[in-house]
Amino acid sequence: MAEFSTPTTEHEFAENFAQLKPLMNNTEALYESSRCLFCFDAPCIKACPSGIDIPLFIRQINSGNTTGAARTIYDANYFGNACGKVCPTEVLCEGACVYNLQDMKPIEIGRLQSHATRSVIDANKHLYKAGAPNGRKVAIIGAGPAGISAACELRALGYVVDVFEAKSHPSGLTLYGVAPYKITNEETLAEMNYLQEQFGYSVFYNHPISSRQDLENLEKTYDAIFLGIGLGQTNALRLPGEERDNVVGAVEFIEQLRMRKQGTPVGRKVVVLGGGNTAMDAASESSRLGAEHVVLAYRRGKEEMGAYEFEYDLAKGVGVQGLFNVAPVEILGNGKVEGVRFVRTVTTGDKVSTVPGSEFVEPCDMVIKATGQAKQAGFLSMIPGLKLDDKGRIITNAETGQTTNPQYFASGDARNGGAEVVNAAAEAKATARAIHAFLSK
Amino acid sequence: MPDLSINFAGIKSPNPFWLASAPPTNSGYQIMKAFDAGWGGAVWKTLGVPVVNVSSRYGGVNYRDKRLVGFNNIELISDRPLADNLREIEEVKKRFPNHAVIASLMVQSRQEWHDIVRQSQDAGADGFELNFGCPHGMCERGMGSAVGQEPKVLQMIVEWVMEVAQKPVIVKLTPNISDITEPARAARRAGADAISLINTIQSIVGVDLDNFAAYPIVDGKSTNGGYCGPAVKPIALNMVKNCAQHPDVRLPISGIGGIETWRDAVEHILLGASSVQVCTAAMHYGFGIIREMTSGLEQYMVDKGFNTIYDFVGKALPNVTHWEDLNMKYKVTANIHEEKCIGCQLCYTACEDGAHQAIRLNAGTRVPEIIEENCVGCNLCSLVCPVEQCITMDRTDPGTEHLTWKERVEAGTAPTEFNDEKAGGRHHWVPEPSAALGKERHKTLPGKARVLNGETEIPAEA
Missing domain, CATH: 3.50.50.60 (FAD/NAD(P)-binding domain)
Structure with missing residues (x-):
C-alpha cells in the first residue's frame, strides 16, 4: 500500500510535497529567536560556508528588526532565502548549535533565516542597488x-x-x-x-x-x-538494457517533477540506484508521487552511503525500502523496463566485490539512476x-x-x-x- | 501537615495568600471565585468617592518571548458606588466567614475617613488597608502616594482612622520614596496595626516608536503608571527587609511585589512578611495559580520541618547585613565543569568584556578555562552560563579568617589615599590597553568566520 495517493491536482501535489521547513509566523519566530544564546565566536557561523552572522540576525529578529536581519543574511549570501530552506542545516549551522551538546533541539536557524528574508521579499523591500558604473x-x-x-x-x-x-x-x-x-x-x-x-x-x-x-x-x-x-546530465551506467523505457536519470526526473509537478509519470514499483542525497530525493519523490513500492538500491552498506542521515530518514519516513550491498547487472524488460538483475556485494575495506551466484531479479516498472552528474x-x-x-x-x-x-x-x-x-x-x-x-x- | 493559616495583626486567614487591592478584587463575584479557588483573603479594590477611568489602562513589559515580566496601570480606585461594594462585602463575608476580607480605603477629609471606616466596618470587613500608595492619577488629587510621601500627613490620617476603627488597620506604603522606613515609622507612631508594601512604582513601560507616545496610550497621549509584576520583586524584597529590620517599625508586614509562585512568597516571608498579596500574576493567569502557590508553600514547609508560617517569618533577616560587615576573607572562585560545558563561551565574553579577564580560550576546544589568579569571584560567569550547575562558585579560602571593612577601618588598614598601596585592585592583573586593538573588529565583518587565537584566519579586509 502506497504511503501517498497519486496527486492529480496542484493542491494534492502541494499536500504530498508539503514544505519541510514552512514559513514561521512572527510569534513562532519570536519564540524561537528567544532561545538563541548569542554564543561568542559562534559555532553556527563557522559551520556556514557563507559565514552568515547567525547570532546577529537572530537577535535582530528578536528585537523586531527583521529587515536588518535580512540585510545581515544577504550581506553574506545572496541566496539567503533559498539557503534557509534547502541547506542541509542539520549538518551545517543547526548541527553546530551548542544546544546539541545538551541533547536539546538546536535553534531552527534555517526557518528563522527564511522568516527574515521572506519578510523583505514579500514586501519587496529593497536593501541594495547597483554601484556607480565603473565602465567594465x-x-x-x-x-x-x-x-x-x-x-x-x-x-x-x-x-x-x-x-x-x-x-x-x-x-x-x-x-x-x-x-x-x-x-x-x-x-x-x-x-x-x-x-x-x-x-x-x-x-x-x-x-x-x-x-x-x-x-x-x-x-x-x-x-x-x-x-x-x-x-x-546523469552519468550513464553502461549496463545492458539501460536504454529501455522508464529508465531515467535522477537529475532529469527531478527537473521534470519541478516543471510538470503532478504531471510527472512515476512507476508503480520504482527502483532507485544510488546512495547519495539525490538518490534519497528521487526515492522520496517517487513515493510522494504515489508509487506503491520504492526500493533504494545501493552497492555498498547502509553506513557507507554518501547521503546525509536525515535524508535517508526522510526517505524511510515515506515508505522507501533500502536494499544494500547490491550492484545492478542488467536492466531487464521488453521495450519497457520490467526489473533489475542485481548481484550481491561485500565490502572489504575500500573494495566492493560481487558474490558469485548471488544474482536475483528485483521486478519494477521504473528505474531512476542517481549515480552522479557528468x-x-x-x-x-x-x-x-x-x-x-x-x-x-x-x-x-x-x-x-x-x-x-x-x-x-x-x-x-x-x-x-x-x-x-x-x-x-x-x-x-x-x-x-x-x-x-x-x-x- | 503544616498549618498554613495566619493571624495577621488580628486578621485570620486560612493561608497567607491574599489578593491585593486591584482589578481582581473589583467585585464580590471575583472575590468569591478566588476564595473558591483557594485564596485565603482579599483586599477589596480601593473604596472612596467613585472615579471615572480612561481607556486604555494597562501596559506591559515583555522580555524576549516572556510576556509581562513587568506590568503597569493607570487605572484608579473603584469606579463603583460605595453601597454596591459594601453590600457585596457583606455577602462575601456571609458565605466565607473564615476568609479575610479587607477593605482598602482612600478618601480625603477626616469626616470622609470616619464615614467610610464605619460603613465598611458595619459591612463586615475584617480590617482596613489605607491606600497611601497609588502613584498615578489619585496622587494628583492629593491622595494615594501623595500621602505616603509625606510622613506627617500620613501619620495624621492614620490617627483619624484609629479614632473610629474597631478592626485592624494596615497602612499600605508607596515605594516612590527614598527611605521606606520613614512612612513606616509614621504609621507606627500613629498606632497602625500593620503595614503592607510595596504599592506600584511610578513608571513608563515603553514608548510607541511609530506614534511617539508612551504606553498605555489614551488618544495619542499617556501618563506615568504604576509598575508591578515579576520585575519589581527585588525592589519589594529590599523594602520589606528594611521595614522588618528597623527597630522603630516593629509591625506585621504584608509583603507585596512580584509574587507569582510559592518561591516568591517564601522569599517575602523569609525577609519578614507574614502575609503576602498578589495581583499581576492573578491578572495574567487567573485565580488558578493559587493551586501551585499553596502546594509549593506546603511542600517547602514539609521539607524544612516548619509547622507554621511563623516558624520562618523573617528567618533570613539576621543574614542581611551592612556591606561593611561582610567577611572580606571569604573567597569563591569560578569552576567550569567541563563535562557539562556546551561551548557557548558566554562566560568567556562576559568575563572578558564585563568583568576581570579571568577566563581564557584555548586552541582545539570550545571549553573555556578559568584563570584562577585573575578570578575575583564575582559570579558573573555562573550567572550567564545557560547550563545548570556547569559553572559553580567554589570556596577557595581556608574558612578560618574573618575580617570586615569596618574592622579594617578601625585597624587603620583600609586604603585612604588615591594611590594607596592598600587599594584592592593594586596587584590585580589587568591587560595592557593596547592589547584590545583589533580584537573586536573582525566580529563585525559579514560573510567571514570569526577569529580566535589564530584558529581561523583574519579576513583580508581587517
Missing part, C-alpha cells in the same frame, strides 16, 4: 546560485553584467534540481526577481553558450567571464588554456576563483565538483570580489 563588463555563463550570486556582487561593484542561461528560468538546481518539499518554484523565483530588481543585471534565457564562436564573442566583448555552468568537459575544452583536474573540476586559484585562463573565473559545482547551493553562493561572492580586484589592478 562581465559575462556570466549560467544563472544558477553561482552565476546569480556573482552577478549581484559585480553589479554592486559597478560592473555591467550579462548572464547567459540555457534554460528558461534562473537559479539553476534550486529550481530544477532540489526536492519540491524543500522549496517551491514560486518561492525560488520570487527571490530571483527580488535580486534582479535591486541589482539590475541582464539575463538572457534560452541562450546557451555552446560553441567556440559564442565564447570568442564573449571574450571580445567582456573584461572577464564567470563560469557558473554547474554539472551536466562533468561538462567537452564544453570546457573550448576555452583556451583552461585546465581541469583529474576529476573533471575546473582548476582555480583557491582564493580568487581565477582559472588557468586569466580572463575566466569559476565557482559552484563546475569548480567544486558538486556541492550545496550555499557553497556556490559563497564561492561566487568571493570570486566576484576577486574579479574586481583583478580588473582594478
Whole structure:
C-alpha cells in the first residue's frame, strides 16, 4: 500500500510535497529567536560556508528588526532565502548549535533565516542597488546560485553584467534540481526577481553558450567571464538494457517533477540506484508521487552511503525500502523496463566485490539512476588554456576563483565538483570580489 | 501537615495568600471565585468617592518571548458606588466567614475617613488597608502616594482612622520614596496595626516608536503608571527587609511585589512578611495559580520541618547585613565543569568584556578555562552560563579568617589615599590597553568566520 495517493491536482501535489521547513509566523519566530544564546565566536557561523552572522540576525529578529536581519543574511549570501530552506542545516549551522551538546533541539536557524528574508521579499523591500558604473563588463555563463550570486556582487561593484542561461528560468538546481518539499518554484523565483530588481543585471534565457564562436564573442566583448555552468546530465551506467523505457536519470526526473509537478509519470514499483542525497530525493519523490513500492538500491552498506542521515530518514519516513550491498547487472524488460538483475556485494575495506551466484531479479516498472552528474568537459575544452583536474573540476586559484585562463573565473559545482547551493553562493561572492580586484589592478 | 493559616495583626486567614487591592478584587463575584479557588483573603479594590477611568489602562513589559515580566496601570480606585461594594462585602463575608476580607480605603477629609471606616466596618470587613500608595492619577488629587510621601500627613490620617476603627488597620506604603522606613515609622507612631508594601512604582513601560507616545496610550497621549509584576520583586524584597529590620517599625508586614509562585512568597516571608498579596500574576493567569502557590508553600514547609508560617517569618533577616560587615576573607572562585560545558563561551565574553579577564580560550576546544589568579569571584560567569550547575562558585579560602571593612577601618588598614598601596585592585592583573586593538573588529565583518587565537584566519579586509 502506497504511503501517498497519486496527486492529480496542484493542491494534492502541494499536500504530498508539503514544505519541510514552512514559513514561521512572527510569534513562532519570536519564540524561537528567544532561545538563541548569542554564543561568542559562534559555532553556527563557522559551520556556514557563507559565514552568515547567525547570532546577529537572530537577535535582530528578536528585537523586531527583521529587515536588518535580512540585510545581515544577504550581506553574506545572496541566496539567503533559498539557503534557509534547502541547506542541509542539520549538518551545517543547526548541527553546530551548542544546544546539541545538551541533547536539546538546536535553534531552527534555517526557518528563522527564511522568516527574515521572506519578510523583505514579500514586501519587496529593497536593501541594495547597483554601484556607480565603473565602465567594465562581465559575462556570466549560467544563472544558477553561482552565476546569480556573482552577478549581484559585480553589479554592486559597478560592473555591467550579462548572464547567459540555457534554460528558461534562473537559479539553476534550486529550481530544477532540489526536492519540491524543500522549496517551491514560486518561492525560488520570487527571490530571483527580488535580486534582479535591486541589482539590475541582464539575463538572457534560452541562450546557451555552446560553441567556440559564442565564447570568442564573449571574450571580445567582456573584461572577464564567470563560469557558473554547474554539472551536466546523469552519468550513464553502461549496463545492458539501460536504454529501455522508464529508465531515467535522477537529475532529469527531478527537473521534470519541478516543471510538470503532478504531471510527472512515476512507476508503480520504482527502483532507485544510488546512495547519495539525490538518490534519497528521487526515492522520496517517487513515493510522494504515489508509487506503491520504492526500493533504494545501493552497492555498498547502509553506513557507507554518501547521503546525509536525515535524508535517508526522510526517505524511510515515506515508505522507501533500502536494499544494500547490491550492484545492478542488467536492466531487464521488453521495450519497457520490467526489473533489475542485481548481484550481491561485500565490502572489504575500500573494495566492493560481487558474490558469485548471488544474482536475483528485483521486478519494477521504473528505474531512476542517481549515480552522479557528468562533468561538462567537452564544453570546457573550448576555452583556451583552461585546465581541469583529474576529476573533471575546473582548476582555480583557491582564493580568487581565477582559472588557468586569466580572463575566466569559476565557482559552484563546475569548480567544486558538486556541492550545496550555499557553497556556490559563497564561492561566487568571493570570486566576484576577486574579479574586481583583478580588473582594478 | 503544616498549618498554613495566619493571624495577621488580628486578621485570620486560612493561608497567607491574599489578593491585593486591584482589578481582581473589583467585585464580590471575583472575590468569591478566588476564595473558591483557594485564596485565603482579599483586599477589596480601593473604596472612596467613585472615579471615572480612561481607556486604555494597562501596559506591559515583555522580555524576549516572556510576556509581562513587568506590568503597569493607570487605572484608579473603584469606579463603583460605595453601597454596591459594601453590600457585596457583606455577602462575601456571609458565605466565607473564615476568609479575610479587607477593605482598602482612600478618601480625603477626616469626616470622609470616619464615614467610610464605619460603613465598611458595619459591612463586615475584617480590617482596613489605607491606600497611601497609588502613584498615578489619585496622587494628583492629593491622595494615594501623595500621602505616603509625606510622613506627617500620613501619620495624621492614620490617627483619624484609629479614632473610629474597631478592626485592624494596615497602612499600605508607596515605594516612590527614598527611605521606606520613614512612612513606616509614621504609621507606627500613629498606632497602625500593620503595614503592607510595596504599592506600584511610578513608571513608563515603553514608548510607541511609530506614534511617539508612551504606553498605555489614551488618544495619542499617556501618563506615568504604576509598575508591578515579576520585575519589581527585588525592589519589594529590599523594602520589606528594611521595614522588618528597623527597630522603630516593629509591625506585621504584608509583603507585596512580584509574587507569582510559592518561591516568591517564601522569599517575602523569609525577609519578614507574614502575609503576602498578589495581583499581576492573578491578572495574567487567573485565580488558578493559587493551586501551585499553596502546594509549593506546603511542600517547602514539609521539607524544612516548619509547622507554621511563623516558624520562618523573617528567618533570613539576621543574614542581611551592612556591606561593611561582610567577611572580606571569604573567597569563591569560578569552576567550569567541563563535562557539562556546551561551548557557548558566554562566560568567556562576559568575563572578558564585563568583568576581570579571568577566563581564557584555548586552541582545539570550545571549553573555556578559568584563570584562577585573575578570578575575583564575582559570579558573573555562573550567572550567564545557560547550563545548570556547569559553572559553580567554589570556596577557595581556608574558612578560618574573618575580617570586615569596618574592622579594617578601625585597624587603620583600609586604603585612604588615591594611590594607596592598600587599594584592592593594586596587584590585580589587568591587560595592557593596547592589547584590545583589533580584537573586536573582525566580529563585525559579514560573510567571514570569526577569529580566535589564530584558529581561523583574519579576513583580508581587517
